[in-house]
Amino acid sequence: MDIIQSVLNGDKRSIAKLITLVEEKSDDFINILKKIYKYTGRAITIGITGAPGSGKSSLVNKLTRILRTQNKKVGIIAVDPTSPFTGGAILGDRIRMQDLTLDEGVFIRSMGTRGALGGLSRACYDAVKILDASGMDYIIIETVGVGQSEIDIVKLADIVLLVMVPGMGDDVQAIKAGIMEIGDIFVVNKSDKDGADRLVTEIEMTLDLGSSKNSWKPPVIKTIATENYGIVELSENIEKVLKHMMQDDLLNVKRKSRIKQEIISLLTETLIENIIFRYSEKIDMLIEKVLERQIDPYSAMEIIISDVK
Numbered sequence: 165m166d167i168i169q170s171v172l173n174g175d176k177r178s179i180a181k182l183i184t185l186v187e188e189k190s191d192d193f194i195n196i197l198k199k200i201y202k203y204t205g206r207a208i209t210i211g212i213t214g215a216p217g218s219g220k221s222s223l224v225n226k227l228t229r230i231l232r233t234q235n236k237k238v239g240i241i242a243v244d245p246t247s248p249f250t251g252g253a254i255l256g257d258r259i260r261m262q263d264l265t266l267d268e269g270v271f272i273r274s275m276g277t278r279g280a281l282g283g284l285s286r287a288c289y290d291a292v293k294i295l296d297a298s299g300m301d302y303i304i305i306e307t308v309g310v311g312q313s314e315i316d317i318v319k320l321a322d323i324v325l326l327v328m329v330p331g332m333g334d335d336v337q338a339i340k341a342g343i344m345e346i347g348d349i350f351v352v353n354k355s356d357k358d359g360a361d362r363l364v365t366e367i368e369m370t371l372d373l374g375s376s377k378n379s380w381k382p383p384v385i386k387t388i389a390t391e392n393y394g395i396v397e398l399s400e401n402i403e404k405v406l407k408h409m410m411q412d413d414l415l416n417v418k419r420k421s422r423i424k425q426e427i428i429s430l431l432t433e434t435l436i437e438n439i440i441f442r443y444s445e446k447i448d449m450l451i452e453k454v455l456e457r458q459i460d461p462y463s464a465m466e467i468i469i470s471d472v473k
C-alpha cells in the first residue's frame with residue numbers, strides 16, 4: 165500500500181488523495197484508516213468557530229504563520245457548509261490562505277458538512293486522523309458557527325476557539341444561547357471596531373457567572389487578524405490552555421470520551437444497518453400488521469429484537 169507510506173511520509177498529494185477516498189467512501193478506505201490509526205494521536209487539534217465573516221480564516225492564517233516560525237507542521241480543514249465541492253481557487257480565496265498553500269509544511273483542505281443542520285461529516289473526523297498520521301503537529305478545523313457543526317467541533321477538537329466580533333448585535337444572544345460552554349478560548353476579533361472592550365467585559369462577566377471563584381476560566385483575547393494584532397498572545401494562550409488541560413488530565417478525558425463516542429456511533433450504525441438488512445422481510449411483514457393495527461410499532465420492535473438476541 166504505497167499511499168499509506170507516502171501519507172506517513174507527509175506527502176501532500178497522497179494526503180489529499182486519501183481524504184478524497186474517504187469522502188467518496190471508496191473501497192478499502194476503512195482498511196487504510198485501520199492501518200494508519202496507530203500513527204495518530206500526536207497532533208493537537210484546534211477548532212475555531214464563530215459567526216460567518218467574523219475573521220476565522222484570517223485568524224487561522226496568522227496563527228499558522230506563527231506556528232510555522234516554530235517549525236510546526238499545520239493541517240487546516242475548512243468546513244464549508246455552503247457546498248460539498250469547493251474548487252481550489254475559490255477555496256484559497258474563501259479561506260484567505262493562498263500564500264500558505266505554497267508552504268510545504270502546510271496542508272489546506274475544504275470539506276462539506278453533512279445534512280441541512282451542517283453537522284460535521286464522518287469524513288471530517290477521518291481527515292483529521294489522516295493529517296495526524298501524516299505528521300502534522302497542529303490540525304486546525306474552521307467551522308462556521310451555525311447549527312450543528314459548532315456543537316460537533318467540541319467532539320473533534322482538543323481545544324476550541326470561539327470567535328466573536330463587537331457591534332454585531334448578536335454577541336449577547338450568542339452568550340445566551342449557551343454557546344459559551346464550548347469555548348476554551350474566547351477571541352474578540354475585529355477589535356479595531358467600536359465596542360470591543362465592552363464585549364470582552366460582557367464575555368468575562370458571563371464566564372464568571374458560570375464558574376466558581378477558584379475554577380479555571382477560559383482566557384478572552386482581543387485580536388485584529390488583519391493587522392496581526394493579538395495573534396502572538398493568542399498562540400501563547402493556546403499553549404497555556406493546553407498545558408493546563410494536560411496537567412489536569414483534561415485532555416485525556418476529552419480524548420477518551422471522543423473515542424467512546426466514535427465506537428458507540430460506529431456500533432450503532434453498523435448494528436442498525438445489519439438488523440435492517442437481515443430482517444428486512446420480517447420488518448415488511450410487521451409493517452403490514454402494524455398498518456392493520458394487529459400490533460403496534462413498539463411490539464414490532466420487540467419482536468425483531470427478540471429475534472436478534
Ligand SMILES: Nc1nc2c(ncn2[C@@H]2O[C@H](COP(=O)(O)OP(=O)(O)OP(=O)(O)O)[C@@H](O)[C@H]2O)c(=O)[nH]1
Binds near residue numbers: 218260353
Ligand atoms: N476590520 C477588520 N476586519 C477583519 C478582521 N479580521 C478579518 N477581517 C475581515 O473580515 C472579512 C471576513 O474575514 P474571514 O477571515 O474570511 O472571516 P471568516 O470568519 O473566515 O468568514 P467565513 O469563513 O466566510 O465565515 C474579510 O474581509 C477580512 O479581511 C479584523 O480584525 N478587523
Ligand SMILES: [Mg+2]
Binds near residue numbers: 220221
Ligand atoms: Mg472562513
